[in-house]
Amino acid sequence: MPQYKVAIVGAGPAGYFAAQALQNLQTADLSFSIDMIERLPTPWGLVRSGVAPDHPKIKTVSKVFEKVATADGFNLYGNVELGIDISIDVLIAKYDAVVIATGSANGKKLGIPGEDLLGSISAAQFVPWYNGHPDFADFDPKLDCDTAVVIGAGNVAMDVARMLALEPSELDETDTALHAIDALHKSNIRKVVISARRGPEHAAFTSPELRDLPKLEHTNVLMQPIDITAAIERAGAEPEKEVRNNLEAMRVISELEQGKHDRTLEFQFLCIPKEFRGNGKVEEVVFTTSAGEEKIIKCGLVITAIGYEAEPLEGIPYEKGKVLNDEGRVSDNIYVVGWAKRGPSGVIGTNKSDAADDFAKRP
């Protein structure tokens, strides 16, 4: 019976769902022996270091990964870094196929003046910090100011803003890193502004995350009714289902009764970030509004959450933040899956259908 030896590089969701897709293809006449290598000592990638800890249900997908890991023919090798501990050439020589599943770890930059000031950080630093990623154990986000701005209108921006605006005792029971719980308890931040460059009808938030916001027990959530009614009008009579659901969830938020709490999470739309200003550290963010006017928010922390790019790997072709590939195939026996393949889009489960489709095409 033919047995194919496959190396998977990266033990995140994309790697595990690729392994599961291969395991599901096994028959009496075909089997796979899978060696997964991972730079960190621990597996699960973004499920461990990317999911917001106040949303623990999302992490239950790790049960699926445990099942994959305990199946015959699967081995995980932690603390093994491609390009440092083993080269791509060795993997190519020793395995029938190599699957790159290294994700997109680097935060995209805005490329505007002041972005390198102290107090300007990326969600690609802040999120792994509060999740206890070892690379960020010494990271020190500046939480000693009263206002923070989060730039971006996606679910990562929402996670980051919520983590900053929550009453920190709500995190005590979660698996938030202890250093982050401690720092968030001491945080002076009471106002968090999420800033979108386009209107509500174009926001990349998903509606379940929006619908969760009114459930925050200790935080005012503010959206201007005028922003939402104007967006509903612009979206027309038959917007796509996702847009319709999002706008409905935002309408509910915009009509919430306000002002009870001393913590506020506020949304602004149609504001393009122009510059971060300050004397050695961020003191204000300057935006250009849709009317072409300047709008300034005084703040001591600004977090960009505007997407991610894959870290280039030696010996693997790379273009525009992704591994160069043709429907997942990189070259003869090299494949790529997940965010490294398609860019940073989709939820964790997207990797399941993606990997199943990819491998079913080429057993």
Ligand code: NAP
């Ligand atoms: P995303 O969904 O692609 O959102 C990125 C946001 O950044 C967009 O609003 C985009 O605005 C904005 N942006 C990009 N460039 C910008 C610029 N130069 N200036 C201002 N804004 C800019 O990315 P993400 O939030 O990083 O999330 C990545 C993926 O993970 C998404 O598929 C997301 O749904 C998923 N995720 C899911 C969950 C969950 O299910 N709970 C949690 C976290 C992440 P434009 O649209 O105008 O470009």
